[in-house]
Every structure is written in structure tokens, then in C-alpha cells.
Amino acid sequence: MNTGDIPTILPVFILKYLHRCPSxxxxxxxxxxxxxxxxxxxxxxxxxxxxxxxxxTLRKIIKR
Known part of the structure; x- marks a missing residue:
């Protein structure tokens, strides 16, 4: 599986997950x-x- 395949697979997986348990x-x-x-x-x-x-700390340094 190439890294280019991930964007196409992710939405499908999310949709399946949503369909099964939306809550x-x-x-x-x-x-x-x-x-x-x-x-x-x-x-x-x-x-x-x-x-x-x-x-x-800057103020203390400046005062010195």
C-alpha cells in the first residue's frame, strides 16, 4: 500500500465507522x-x- 492510497481509504473507513456507531x-x-x-x-x-x-528578568537586567 502506497502513501497515496491512504486519502482514498480513510473516508471510506470513516463512513463505515459512522454508519456502525455514530454516537x-x-x-x-x-x-x-x-x-x-x-x-x-x-x-x-x-x-x-x-x-x-x-x-x-529583562527589567531586572535593565535596572542594573
Whole structure:
């Protein structure tokens, strides 16, 4: 199987999965979206905190 075959096979597999258990598919989708949101929020928070710490260290260096 080539890597070019994957895009054609994936939709068929997803459709079969959806047909069999749509509720499970929806649950997995919502969980994925929640995970993405959580990851994004934690990343932004960590970036914000690191930027604050960098700013304070820069201010201390500048004051010296």
C-alpha cells in the first residue's frame, strides 16, 4: 500500500465507522475538540507565563 492510497481509504473507513456507531464517533469528536481546546489553553497560558517571567528578568537586567 502506497502513501497515496491512504486519502482514498480513510473516508471510506470513516463512513463505515459512522454508519456502525455514530454516537461513538460523535463522542470521540467532542473529546478530540475538548482535548485540542485544553492543549491550546495550556500552551497559551505557559507562553504567557514565560513571557511575563522573561519581561521581569529583562527589567531586572535593565535596572542594573
Amino acid at each position: 461513538l464517533f460523535l463522542i470521540s469528536l467532542t473529546l478530540k475538540s475538548h482535548a485540542r481546546v485544553a492543549i491550546k489553553s495550556t500552551l497559551t497560558l505557559s507562553l504567557y507565563l514565560t513571557s511575563i517571567s522573561h519581561n521581569t
